[in-house]
Amino acid sequence: MADGTPRVLRISFEFHIDRALKKNIQYGRIDRALEAITQRVLGMAETVFPWASKVTVRKQWLYNWTDETETHTLPSTGENTPA
Template sequence: MAEGDGTPRVLRISFEFHVPRALKKNIHGARVDKALDTLAERVLGLAEGLFPWADRAVVRKEWLYNWTDDRKEIPLPATEDNTPK
């Protein structure tokens, strides 16, 4: 949480690397961990120059097993605030 006005200020960027359902290849955890560590190191190496106001970063690594994915994208009505001018 940010000091001062109490407003939480967190910027999150996510990447999803999808494995095709029909892929029979064994995905080795150690190889994935090494790849994630390398990706995190490279992003953090850029962070000081790109986000000089940030005081910390949180790196989250997680596997998601989506047995079902029932997401729907639902368009909302156009308003003055969400429509390009």
């Protein structure tokens, strides 16, 4: 790698909501959840990535041309399971 070449580690999370779940999830609640996740990541960034000089927080919709994805099923809870 040449000197001065930018290096970026991107970590993504996708949270899936079961199509059968009819709960109305307001955008404000999603925005608060994203803010909570962001604050926790920023709170530990200095410790877990001491070599990083900045963190970019990106919220976006994507149309992926290629995708290497792992999906992990979370345990059932009263909030994520259709009645």
